[in-house]
Amino acid sequence: MEQFFGFAFTGLPYGCTYALVAVCLVLTYQATGVFNFAFGAQAFASAFIFTWLTQYKNWSGFEAFLVSVVAMGPLVGYAFDRLLFRHIANSNTTAKMVCSLALLVGIPSLLPVIFGPQNLDATATILPFFNPNVVYFTLAGQPINGIDLSAVSVTVVVLVLLTILLRYTALGLQMRAAVESRRLVQLDGVDGNGVVAVAWIVSSFMASLAGVLFAPTFGAFTQDDYVTLTVVAIAAAAWALLRSLPIAAGMAVFIGVLTTVLQGYISPSSFFYATILPSLPFIFLVGALLFLPKMRELDASRDPLATIDPPPPPIAAASRAPTMNRIIRTLWWIVFAGFCVSMLTWIPDSWTTVFNNGLTYSIVLLSITLITGMAGQLSLCQATLAGVGAFTAAQLATHLGLNLLVGGLVGAALAAAVAVVLALLSLRLKGLGLALMTLAAALLFDATFFNETSITGGPQGISVQAKWLGTSAFFNFNGHAMFLLSLGVLIVVVFLVLLVRKGTVGRNLAAMRGSETATAGLGVNPSWQRIMVFALSGAVAGIGGLLHSLEQQVVSPTDWNADISLVLVVLVVTTSVTTVEGAIQAGIGFFVTEQVLTTVLPARIGGSSLTVVLFAFGALTYAAHPEGVLEYQKRRHTMRFERLFFAKEAEAEERKAARAISTSGANG
Amino acid sequence: MADGDHLLSLRGVCKSFGGIQAVHSISFDVDAGESVGLVGPNGAGKTTLFNCVCGQLRPEEGDVVFDGTLLNGMPTYKRARLGIGRTYQKVEVFTDMSVRDHLMVAERARRGEGRLWRDLCNMSNPTADEKERVDATLELVGITQLADISVNALGLGNCRLVELARALAAEPKILLADEPSSGLDLRETEELAAVLRTVQRERGTAVLLVEHDLSMVAQVVDRAVVMDVGAMLAAGTFDEVMANPEVRNAYLGQVDAV
Amino acid sequence: MTVDTSTPAGTSTAPATDVLSVQNVSAAYGPYRALFDVSFRVPEGGVVALVGSNGAGKSTIARTVTGLVTATSGRVVFAGQDVTQLPAFKIARLGMAHVVEGRGVFSTLTVEENLTLAFRQRAGRAKLKENLERAYTAFPILGERRRQVGGTLSGGQQRLLSLAKVLVVPSRVLVADELSLGLAPVVVDQVYEGLREINGNGTALVVVEQQVHRVLELATWAVVLNHGRVAYEGEPSGASREMEALMSRREEALATGAEEAEKEAERGAEKSGNPERVAGHVAGGPQTPGA
Structure with missing residues (x-):
């Protein structure tokens, strides 16, 4: 029994760490209506700056604390509210999620751009009354030091204070009301926007505090530590239905304690120890999503005054004049032909690689067009599916000598199967629920299959060799051959996506985006439609993943982990998630921007980080331009051009439409 | 069971939310090509009953039989394929x-x-x-x-027509129309009523109409069923039902009908 | 229904003055214009009926007056103060109450929390208990369900709750938007009884309705709207005639196909907006049946 408590007490500080973050996540969701994926990123940013100031600038712990927590936390929260979330308060869940994901991806990439790459080792502590190096007492044989004590005490204090704030104060009541409808609460004389701004300030302050508090626990920390922390907290928050602070805290402590207890009793050499234990939080998350029916209703929009808002910006109108459309189409073909010829003739090898990378990435991104653009759901495991395809093909080629193209089809089929299983598990989930489910799946794969050396070849990965394509077919496989191969596959995939979109399934999915109830009421089986599009998306991702790995000549777990899944979403959302061009522009645009920035900028800034930051900025505009900010600009300029040269023709088309509406009798 | 005689039969359908009985033991039939009005005060459980017929809600007790098929537990889309169509209040x-x-x-x-x-x-x-x-x-x-x-x-008016x-x-063999006049003005309501009559005449589709606007109900339906607080109050031809003193009391108050 | 009988703050001014005046107000939802140059006045303690067909802009006026929608031009003067640019919560604190169309309660808060939120702001913390008691006496059903969350109440009960929020603590002006929509006639009677009672205690009313007859019995002044413009302003008796005239004119226009011509003319007159399209989009956009 003593042994059991010994293991349990070791887990308590971890549990408290998770609990603090879980409680803050619930508070943010309850008081702002946003599920803040970026919470861990905010914590990381504060810890980064705190450590940077103490380690490199020789500031005292207290001064650094003032800057990185007391000043930065509330300021960031206020900025988030004023510049971003206030404007999307009435947008749908997907838009809010995309914004917080963009922050999650953007913030950690922004830090090295500003400060340069740093090796940080957190030692300074900000709690003056607990010394991390002193063992205060022993419990059940376990030494309890200052870090443990501060984790437990801070969590308890915060939990009590926040519970009182949210449940028993006037401000808390106003926050809960303002989340539901900022308009309605104003009619009761409450400044709705102000209340939510306060909530953001509190929440962001908590994130900064948590980040700095726990930096010493990690020692030399990276952003991954904070991502893991957030995910455990998400699992606990999910069991609390994103509602109850005490349950969230209790669940987080339970997960923390259970982990160390299991660690204590299970032999470290067993399979269970290596794979199941790290994925314990994700299993909890999946469990919450599967077994708590209330998790399915998280998204229901509740604002009775939502109609007051100006209607969403009309998606920039596509060109109307037929002549104009013909000209654009012709131009497209000319550019395309020019590009192909250039790729095969004068473009240097370094740039051929860039474009090949872009083309193969585009295929993976098209899988997001299928799920997010057509089914309107956010999937955060597309990189995982791509990885399944790539690893399967690489393993089949290594061990069975199977041709890479055949292996690719097998890999695609396997990726499709994984996607179908996911779709089956999340049949009744939508929006946030589905996003969390796919994120959990991605992290589960990272912790288990992708972490298994026999499958992925460890951190350095498996080399993917062109000769596996069959040397006879590809005499001298070089960049040009790779170009032709990826272009061919891309064209096939583009056509498939377009066919689905204009076909019955595409129409049904579009209808489901409008109203799933009404679609089912007509006789469409919504689950079946979704399963099919997930399967296709999985297969496309699998093929894209293999081709991209072939171009890279290696496939490693870090190419296709959960972080990459998030980046992929951010990329395609910026250009356009609703069109196939969007995916291609995102793929090529990403690698071209990266190449240009790395060449032009000093190495200190880091071209690839900056590229991610740029795209993350683009993704922040998703709520304003759901068609993609690039697509929006494109259409706007096309329209301007049209107005200049083809005004008459466009007007005639417009008048035709207007006349039809006005001659209908029942129009109020 | 003589279900073959009726297109849609409800037999003792009950549904409650958190201990509050929204629909309590409702039974009535709709014949093929017939048009029936389902009227009752707000919160009487009319939309709940609609959702029980369409499969969005599962009643706790009772049977819904459509065209000789027992629908209990069948998902919405399968019911739709059997021939149940509907429009929505919102x-x-x-x-x-x-x-x-x-x-x-x-x-x-x-x-x-x-x-x-x-x-x-x-x-x-x-x-x-x-x-x-x-x-x-x-x-x-x-x-x-x-x-x-x-x-x-x-x-809105055109959207209702599109629906x-x-x-x-x-x-569909039966069309369930859920408060089609809500949010429309008199003129639009009349147009919609006219379309419903045409549909019934030309396609022989049975219509089950939930409606507050009694003048519209009067124009469209052959028979009416009146509900109040989840229970059935009366059933019969429209005029019969409206003459029922209990109905007048619960639904119309002192005001004269139509 | 028992209601606070104390006079609302600031009614000491002469009864002839206007507590609210709307002067040449235009309003829009984004690019869609919904109101064109609307003016009317609400005398202290008066009852103004806003009537008109679906999409005529009635709800938009109600929302402009209470600050949910900001006017693009013109002025709204309330209690002697220009409130055109004020946010809704500041106007509410000046003594404006607004019962919104449809659900006007917080579905995640309990009945008691809904009432607390309103009373604490309107009547101060000290009187909270007293006001809650009064609300539960006036609406016993709310007392029975005080721990139930708003979302689980039936539509009629939700309407009663949103009424309780504004009836118990009297305000200077109460804007009531489509109170009778979707309610059984017998409940509508109760609602109107409550309105009459608080009007008797000095609260001026602006009542937006589609069911013309009931509101015109109560009103001292009537405004008929058509396509976002004032089509008639005057005694209530004249309003029903005007409504009928509007109806028959539309019917004629439909029959002769002249409506198209009329609209074409309107479009020419208002370059920046097409009122017809506005009415459709705002009042009954695909998502919500409205106004």
Whole structure:
């Protein structure tokens, strides 16, 4: 029994760490209506700056604390509210999620751009009354030091204070009301926007505090530590239905304690120890999503005054004049032909690689067009599916000598199967629920299959060799051959996506985006439609993943982990998630921007980080331009051009439409 | 059981939410081609009952029998394919979609189509036959000129007509209309009533109409069922029901009907 | 229904003055214009009926007056103060109450929390208990369900709750938007009884309705709207005649197909907006049946 408590007490500080973050996540969701994926990123940013100031600038712990927590936390929260979330308060869940994901991806990439790459080792502590190096007492044989004590005490204090704030104060009541409808609460004389701004300030302050508090626990920390922390907290928050602070805290402590207890009793050499234990939080998350029916209703929009808002910006109108459309189409073909010829003739090898990378990435991104653009759901495991395809093909080629193209089809089929299983598990989930489910799946794969050396070849990965394509077919496989191969596959995939979109399934999915109830009421089986599009998306991702790995000549777990899944979403959302061009522009645009920035900028800034930051900025505009900010600009300029040269023709088309509406009798 | 005689039969349907009985032991029948009004004060459980028939809610007790098939536990889409169509109180149109496409969704769904491989092989373009049927339905509801317009540009009145046309495109045996006049003015309500009568006459579709606007109910229905606080108060021809003193008390108060 | 009988703050001014005046107000939802140059006045303690067909802009006026929608031009003067640019919560604190169309309660808060939120702001913390008691006496059903969350109440009960929020603590002006929509006639009677009672205690009313007859019995002044413009302003008796005239004119226009011409003319007159389209989009956009 003593042994059991010994293991349990070791887990308590971890549990408290998770609990603090879980409680803050619930508070943010309850008081702002946003599920803040970026919470861990905010914590990381504060810890980064705190450590940077103490380690490199020789500031005292207290001064650094003032800057990185007391000043930065509330300021960031206020900025988030004023510049971003206030404007999307009435947008749908997907838009809010995309914004917080963009922050999650953007913030950690922004830090090295500003400060340069740093090796940080957190030692300074900000709690003056607990010394991390002193063992205060022993419990059940376990030494309890200052870090443990501060984790437990801070969590308890915060939990009590926040519970009182949210449940028993006037401000808390106003926050809960303002989340539901900022308009309605104003009619009761409450400044709705102000209340939510306060909530953001509190929440962001908590994130900064948590980040700095726990930096010493990690020692030399990276952003991954904070991502893991957030995910455990998400699992606990999910069991609390994103509602109850005490349950969230209790669940987080339970997960923390259970982990160390299991660690204590299970032999470290067993399979269970290596794979199941790290994925314990994700299993909890999946469990919450599967077994708590209330998790399915998280998204229901509740604002009775939502109609007051100006209607969403009309998606920039596509060109109307037929002549104009013909000209654009012709131009497209000319550019395309020019590009192909250039790729095969004068473009240097370094740039051929860039474009090949872009083309193969585009295929993976098209899988997001299928799920997010057509089914309107956010999937955060597309990189995982791509990885399944790539690893399967690489393993089949290594061990069975199977041709890479055949292996690719097998890999695609396997990726499709994984996607179908996911779709089956999340049949009744939508929006946030589905996003969390796919994120959990991605992290589960990272912790288990992708972490298994026999499958992925460890951190350095498996080399993917062109000769596996069959040397006879590809005499001298070089960049040009790779170009032709990826272009061919891309064209096939583009056509498939377009066919689905204009076909019955595409129409049904579009209808489901409008109203799933009404679609089912007509006789469409919504689950079946979704399963099919997930399967296709999985297969496309699998093929894209293999081709991209072939171009890279290696496939490693870090190419296709959960972080990459998030980046992929951010990329395609910026250009356009609703069109196939969007995916291609995102793929090529990403690698071209990266190449240009790395060449032009000093190495200190880091071209690839900056590229991610740029795209993350683009993704922040998703709520304003759901068609993609690039697509929006494109259409706007096309329209301007049209107005200049083809005004008459466009007007005639417009008048035709207007006349039809006005001659209908029942129009109020 | 003499279910064969009726198109839709409800037998002792009960449904409650958190201990509050929303629908308590409701039984009535609708015959093929008949038009029945379901009236009752707010919160009487009419929409709940509709949802029990369509499968969005599962009643705790009682049976719903449609065209000789016991529907208990059957998902919404299967019920729709059997021939139950409906419109919604809070308009549920497909944003960003043209009116014609609304009807195409229904046209394909009716036959349970929507297989991915057909799309991938480019085999799912509308056939001449389908186009003809869609055009006929648009004509019947009187919105032919709206066919290629996105519903985003339409007002509430037209949206209700689009919903009606969409439901009819699935060629239902019974149409459940949930407060079609709510939010419409007198003129629009009359137009909608006229369309409902036409549908019933030309297609022989049975209509179950939930409505507050008694003048509209009077124009459309043959019979009426009155509900109050989840229970059935009266049933009979419209005039009979309205003459019932209990109904007058619960529903109309001191005010004269119509 | 028992209601606070104390006079609302600031009614000491002469009864002839206007507590609210709307002067040449135009309003829009984004690019869609919904109101064109609307003016009317609400005398202290008066009852103004806003009537008109679906999409005529009635709810938009109600929302402009209470600050949910900001006017693009013109002025709204309330209690002697220009409130045109004020946010809704500041106007509410000046003594404006607004019962919104449809659900006007917080579905995640309990009945008691809904009432607390309103009373604490309107009547101060000290009187909270007393006001809650009064609300539960006036609406016993709310007392029975005080721990139930708003979302689980039936539509009629939700309407009663949103009424309780504004009836118990009297305000200077109460804007009531489509109170009778979707309610059984017998409940509508109760609602109107409550309105009459608080009007008797000095609260001026602006009542937006589609069911013309009931509101015109109560009103001292009537405004008929058509396509976002004032079509008639005057005694209530004249309003029903005007409504009928509007109806028959539309019917004629439909029959002769002249409506198209009329609209074409309107479009020419208002370059920046098409009122017809506005009415459709705002009042009954695909998502919500409205106004």
